[in-house]
Amino acid sequence: MSKSNKGSNIKQLLINNNTYIIFLLLFITCSILSDTFLTSMNIRNIALQQAAPVLVSIGMLFVVLTGGIDLSVGSVMAIGAAVSAILIRDTNMNYMLAIIIAMAVGMLFGLFTGMLVAYANFQGFVASLATMTIARGAAFVITNGTPIKLQAGTLNNLVKKENLFPIIIIAVVIIIVFALVQKYTAWGRIVIATGSNITAVQLAGIRTKRYLLSVYAVSGLLAALAGVFIAARSSTGSATVGMGQELDAIAACVIGGASLAGGKGFVVRTVAGALVLALIGNIMNLMAVPSYPQDIIKGFIIIAAVLLQVLTNKADKTV
């Protein structure tokens, strides 16, 4: 009895932490495959690169928890990059203020999607598909289709070593805050409950519409900030920022154990999911795998990760 208990405990541990295990295995594999992987330079690069995708993935996660999906995040990133860059270039605005305005604009896009979902009964997929097109178009319109080059001393302050790489710090703080929000606030609780059984939540006297609205708003806000991060790294605000990022964000949630049906998902594991994707990209770059084959390999690794989820979930049920 105690023996089988012990066995199932270990099994349970593996199941609960499979994202971290995948991450760890990949990390070790990368360290063996390439000498440059474990250099501080490379690790710092990964961190700077991943600050944006991680934020987008967290925003996506909360939408996914309600059983929805937000395809507009990549385009809203472009809005964040473009709005902040334009404000700084054209009005000489303090860059901090510009960032806040960019985030507010991103949130408005999220609210727009959320309104369609919560109050007009659109499916998240359809509503965010529309917002995706609108936001991308808007980003091209406001930038006139040309990237906006920024002078030093503005957004690039966010990626400077002497400032202790603010975007990494901001990303870490946001991860911690949202992990705590999910676990300890009524908001986090209701978001999960809504994805689990929206009828039951409504009948428990909770007005689910405002929660649906709020997750899309959060997603838009975080996406815009992620766009700012990308603009900061390249000192350029471009309307092409974030192309396809929505799919990576969904993949990160899924690798992190989230269910696209809603009601299940974890902040820190989603971050690990985003980093799994990052490591795959990084190691293939280091090993000079050309970019098209990279995509093929990435696709298969996503399948493998999800298969592992499915298999371990099955094991979970028979125990």
Added chain:
Amino acid sequence: MQEEYSVEMNNITKHFGGVKALTDVTFKIKKGEIHALIGENGAGKSTLMKILSGAYQKDAGQILIDGKEAKITSPKDAKDLGIAVIYQEFMLAPDLTVAENIYIDKMVDSGMIINWKKLKSKAKEQLVKLGFKDIDPGTKVGNLSVAYQQVVEICKCLTRNSKVLVLDEPTAVLTFSEIDKLFAVIRQLKAEGVTIIYISHRLEEIFQLCDSITVLKDGKYVATVPTETINKEKLVTMMVGREITQMFPKRNATIGKEILRVENLSAGDMVKNVNFSVKEGEIVGFSGLVGAGRTETMRAIFGADKIDSGKVVYFNKEVRFKNPKQSISNGFGLLPEDRKKQGLLLNQSIRMNTTLASMKKIKNKFDIINHKKEKEYVKKILGDINTKYGSTEDNANSLSGGNQQKIALAKWLAADCKCIVFDEPTRGVDVGAKTEIYKIMNTLAEQGVGIIMISSEMTEIIGMCDRAVIMRQGSVAGEVDKTELNENSLIKFAMGV
């Protein structure tokens, strides 16, 4: 000797992880009989049937079908052996027609083209055979009543030449007239030589219908008895291993002032000019056929559906709750009829389910939940109502039906309601848990809570209620006082005779 049994399950044992679900269970069914399989939730009925139907694999034991040893390793094996199971949740495609559903696995006889005309006429033939010539094989299954869906499901099984039909709680969602029809169908099948295994919590039905009864308890075989040699009390004792002296416990509630009065309420197509009232400490039963508008009436008052006209007076004030939130903050709660679809977050923790309607009590003004306080609070409430669970962190779907229902109930206890609607509170719940749910209702009534109990089980209405309101076709057909509360009066009003 062996040939006389249609199904023999000998010494079946099944483990799930470290838990023994079945120990050495023997279950023998004679050819052509209606055999009841009973036991409390968790007694192992479903596990045993899942082994018979190939959904689970036995760890040890032997299965004989018509005297020959059968290897059932998949649902397909069972199907090929002529074993069909009709679960509580039907395996029907709601968007397909009746005919398509009945012949879902053999829509074509030969070639690749479906002969729709033939398919429909074949389906019609099956339906007529069972006595349901009013079901049109061309209608979508989703548009049929639950009872008719069940008929379609039975037809589907019959077209596969099933020799053994397992019915799992078939009457849970049916009304009395529908139950009569179902029983007629079952008896007809019996006459045609089909062997029937009948699982139900409703003992009256078993005495009406079944030839013999097998009782399971805690995963073990207790006995098989011919129905005519046993009575209800003895059966219950066998099931629970103790005597339930009182199915319906006594209560000491004082009926006080009126708390809810509904006048000429109309809502949607299902609720027309409904009038009734509820007093403090009173349990008012709502009886009637399924579809009589009982649930819809309560949902409208609760603010889940729109009220078209009429008056709701709650604690001497005219109110119209715009949404469930407003209703609950005024102390009016509703335990929905379908705990899986409307009551519970099945794949979330027991803790989360219990506090869903009362989060105000466990969070501070910054919206932060105090987990420690929450856990203690949940443990106390669940302890008060005798809920059996492993840990507050386990998912709700890890519990048996009765305990799930208690979690759904606990949610309303936590919300401090002054008036609660219990919609079919004991559906799919075993005898022991039923009595406990009645006790909870009594305790609430003794505290002065006004209770509305919607139930399709007449015995429950008669045993529990101070008064019963009978609805028919969206209106109140009659009201019966405790003294005149009996099956006759209920049926009379419900059927409009």
